[in-house]
Amino acid sequence: MNFLEERIVKDGIVKEGNVLKVDSFLNHQMDVELLDKIGEEFHRRFAGKEVTKVLTIEASGIAIAYATARYFGVPMVFAKKAKSINIDGDMYTAEVESFTHKNKNQVIVSKKFLSSEDKVLIVDDFLANGCALQGLISITEAAGASVAGIGIVIEKGFQYGGRSIRNLGYQLESLAIVESMDAATKTIVFREQMA
Amino acid sequence: MNFLEERIVKDGIVKEGNVLKVDSFLNHQMDVELLDKIGEEFHRRFAGKEVTKVLTIEASGIAIAYATARYFGVPMVFAKKAKSINIDGDMYTAEVESFTHKNKNQVIVSKKFLSSEDKVLIVDDFLANGCALQGLISITEAAGASVAGIGIVIEKGFQYGGRSIRNLGYQLESLAIVESMDAATKTIVFREQMA
Numbered sequence: 001m002n003f004l005e006e007r008i009v010k011d012g013i014v015k016e017g018n019v020l021k022v023d024s025f026l027n028h029q030m031d032v033e034l035l036d037k038i039g040e041e042f043h044r045r046f047a048g049k050e051v052t053k054v055l056t057i058e059a060s061g062i063a064i065a066y067a068t069a070r071y072f073g074v075p076m077v078f079a080k081k082a083k084s085i086n087i088d089g090d091m092y093t094a095e096v097e098s099f100t101h102k103n104k105n106q107v108i109v110s111k112k113f114l115s116s117e118d119k120v121l122i123v124d125d126f127l128a129n130g131c132a133l134q135g136l137i138s139i140t141e142a143a144g145a146s147v148a149g150i151g152i153v154i155e156k157g158f159q160y161g162g163r164s165i166r167n168l169g170y171q172l173e174s175l176a177i178v179e180s181m182d183a184a185t186k187t188i189v190f191r192e193q194m195a
Numbered sequence: 196m197n198f199l200e201e202r203i204v205k206d207g208i209v210k211e212g213n214v215l216k217v218d219s220f221l222n223h224q225m226d227v228e229l230l231d232k233i234g235e236e237f238h239r240r241f242a243g244k245e246v247t248k249v250l251t252i253e254a255s256g257i258a259i260a261y262a263t264a265r266y267f268g269v270p271m272v273f274a275k276k277a278k279s280i281n282i283d284g285d286m287y288t289a290e291v292e293s294f295t296h297k298n299k300n301q302v303i304v305s306k307k308f309l310s311s312e313d314k315v316l317i318v319d320d321f322l323a324n325g326c327a328l329q330g331l332i333s334i335t336e337a338a339g340a341s342v343a344g345i346g347i348v349i350e351k352g353f354q355y356g357g358r359s360i361r362n363l364g365y366q367l368e369s370l371a372i373v374e375s376m377d378a379a380t381k382t383i384v385f386r387e388q389m390a
Contacts, residue, residue: 029272029308030257032264059253059273062225066258069227077224078254113224 027060039067042151049148051121079107094135116144127152130161199370222255234262237346244343246316274302289330311339322347325356
């Protein structure tokens with residue numbers, strides 16, 4: 001097991017309905033040393049790629065993107081979930097359905113911050129059905145930028161998001177892929193991955 | 196001028212209605228080197244204080260809190276803006292009005308992540324009327340924890356939030372305090388502060 005899988009086993013909580021709670025270290029309370037390690041690991045996995053920007057979606061993605069952008073020495077951009085009066089009219093938009101919140105959001109990125117020159121590393125904390133990720137990919141492509149890669153902290157391997165995105169040809173790196181979870185026995189099975 | 200005031204003058208955009216847009220480096224696209232400096236500066240300003248946790252509110256506060264928590268070597272916690280099915284019933288709540296979005300939000304922090312032992316450094320990107328901050332203070336006090344200090348990146352000194360919070364006796368450190376802005380002449384006047 002890698003550092004993240006070990007931490008999930010130690011502090012993650014499996015709930016009924018295939019819910020994995022990692023709110024003590026990843027998406028409510030955040031362990032900053034772990035975040036630093038996540039950034040370092042994404043940098044290692046995409047070392048061969050040119051990256052000019054790290055893109056994510058609010059809220060918990062922001063810490064992941066910051067951690068990663070520090071290692072690449074590039075700016076990070078986070079897509080926002082609703083129209084704010086502080087955002088100019090000129091923006092890329094995509095519609096995204098949230099697995100967690102069971103609702104739809106418009107996500108937006110100002111056109112100022114993505115250009116056709118950009119090589120974008122997209123990162124997020126969770127990948128389940130892939131809706132958020134598809135929104136970020138579509139925004140990147142609307143900008144004429146290219147997707148350098150996709151880094152996910154925890155992928156739910158039993159949902160179809162990861163497979164469909166890999167089928168599209170993207171380099172998708174998930175630090176932990178949960179193959180199955182059992183709330184009764186509190187066990188988590190991870191997919192074997194090359195180190 | 197300090198590093199932040201210089202950056203605001205260089206890349207901030209003054210709009211009608213006392214809107215200061217810093218979305219190219221602070222709250223949409225984020226300059227990670229600048230964030231690192233912000234964390235370092237909060238660590239310097241609260242060097243005499245014991246801090247066990249850094250608390251903020253989603254979304255843009257997350258990067259500020261992470262940057263700061265790295266320097267203190269403590270976890271950070273971000274308050275969430277709506278009830279999520281992934282959060283347990285047991286949480287502290289406060290009602291917060293958003294100046295930017297002109298709406299009210301319930302903000303919540305799980306009781307697991309704040310205890311009466313905690314010395315909490317509260318940080319956020321903006322301080323205007325202080326509603327978000329008051330929500331975070333009330334959550335901290337509901338937990339029986341103490342407020343070690345409050346760190347704000349940009350304070351709108353012409354609104355009443357900063358004054359009312361200082362009057363309550365908290366150590367509030369704002370890295371830049373905007374005294375006035377003029378959209379026509381594109382000028383920003385900062386309050387003089389001790390270095």
